[in-house]
């Protein structure tokens with residue numbers, strides 16, 4: 411008997427923001443391999459019949475190597491188990507879901523991708539920042555803050571009229587802002603940093619490319635956090651007054 415792996419997005423951390431399909435497979439899973447960034451969804455997992463394995467990886471303190479996770483998925487599926495690989499947000503947005511799907515495919519293991527609401531869109535939106543707005547920038551760019559300077563074309567990014575959404579960027583926020591300004595982006599461009607979106611601890615710091623680094627340091631903002639760079643940040647001031655959350 412051959413099992414199957416479901417690569418599932420847990421959304422931004424609220425149980426009622428899971429998809430119906432995600433909930434369905436979570437309920438029928440034999441084993442759930444889950445990451446850290448799944449907020450209150452972790453509580454829901456405890457109510458299932460599945461064996462729960464936390465494979466969350468912290469920067470600098472890896473609990474499980476990627477290779478180990480890949481192997482576990484394959485072995486569990488081959489032993490006939492229904493395996494859910496649960497990841498924060500959407501598995502294919504900076505979540506290594508693509509790499510895991512590729513591994514499964516190369517090993518001949520069936521899998522299904524179940525999308526989740528990505529924090530890249532939902533965390534800014536929930537903080538009163540729609541990532542697009544007609545009349546403002548006509549594009550959105552998602553970047554990782556963990557990429558080497560060489561592979562990100564800062565010159566192009568600075569010139570593009572786009573909202574820039576940075577994931578995993580807090581520890582490099584200084585370099586990110588500096589690279590953009592050095593490449594010609596207006597230092598007065600609005601920036602927001604949203605810490606722990608959708609949680610009770612959510613905090614939002616708003617500034618510009620010129621002063622956001624100081625503001626973030628003063629407020630001791632910690633990860634996970636999303637950085638939004640662009641005029642859309644200004645909308646927060648009006649939206650947050652009436653936006654219920």
Ligand SMILES: C[S@@+](CC[C@H](N)C(=O)[O-])C[C@H]1O[C@@H](n2cnc3c(N)ncnc32)[C@H](O)[C@@H]1O
Nearest residue numbers: 499500503505528529577578606607634635636
């Ligand atoms: C490894 S990436 C995974 C992204 C995920 N696949 C998604 O679609 O949301 C982790 C990064 O997502 C962002 N992130 C995820 N959840 C967040 C939250 N609740 N609040 C703020 N940032 C969050 C942070 O930038 C964090 O460093």
